[in-house]
Amino acid sequence: MKFAGRKLLLMGSKAFRQKRLPVMVARKVDEAISRQMKIIVGEVPGSCRLFQDYLVSKQYTNVLVGHAKSIRYNAGEWKTKQYGGTVSEREHNMIRECDSAIIIWQDSSGVIAENLEILKRAGKPTFLYEYDSTTGKGKAGWLDEKRLYDKYWYWKEKLKKRRELTRKQR
Numbered sequence: 001m002k003f004a005g006r007k008l009l010l011m012g013s014k015a016f017r018q019k020r021l022p023v024m025v026a027r028k029v030d031e032a033i034s035r036q037m038k039i040i041v042g043e044v045p046g047s048c049r050l051f052q053d054y055l056v057s058k059q060y061t062n063v064l065v066g067h068a069k070s071i072r073y074n075a076g077e078w079k080t081k082q083y084g085g086t087v088s089e090r091e092h093n094m095i096r097e098c099d100s101a102i103i104i105w106q107d108s109s110g111v112i113a114e115n116l117e118i119l120k121r122a123g124k125p126t127f128l129y130e131y132d133s134t135t136g137k138g139k140a141g142w143l144d145e146k147r148l149y150d151k152y153w154y155w156k157e158k159l160k161k162r163r164e165l166t167r168k169q170r
Helices: 022-036 048-057 087-097 110-122 153-169
Strands: 006-013 040-041 063-067 079-082 101-108 126-132 137-142
Touching: 006 087, 006 110, 006 126, 022 048, 022 063, 022 101, 022 126, 040 048, 048 101, 063 087, 087 110, 101 110, 110 126, 110 153, 137 153
Parallel strands: 006 040, 006 101, 040 063, 063 079, 101 126
Antiparallel strands: 126 137
16 A cells, blocks of 8 residues: 555654654655655644654655644644644544545554544545554554444444434424
8 A cells, every 4th residue: 555645644642752753654754755745744742743853854844734723833833724623623624634644543542543433434545553552562554444443433423423413403
């Protein structure tokens, strides 16, 4: 598998506090840079800061920092865009805008799990780095279309439909 399109999303767990990007992830970012992809990156602590710091070290300028209400971090003084008023809106809108993604997922975080499901169901090529903080081990690979990343996905979808019905009935 490979990246598709021209816009790459970099996103991940804020709990990921390593000193540098995992080598496998850095290689994929380098691949996107060599393709001159527009990179959309978040601004929260953790993996998004690592992504930003890495892009600065590469002197890459084709970057857009996505945020919700306010911007917390912009290492390269790149252009910014408000993708919504809440974190959830921001992430869903950033996912909608991208063609491909690189995601760092620590300890099966529920927020990232939901984002992985959205990316998978949208058919967007996604390179995933999974990190387990209890073992200190990580593994990387492309999103598996057969795997269920968010164990609550179907329950959440059912609740959304129920809420929509209730709104329509009012």
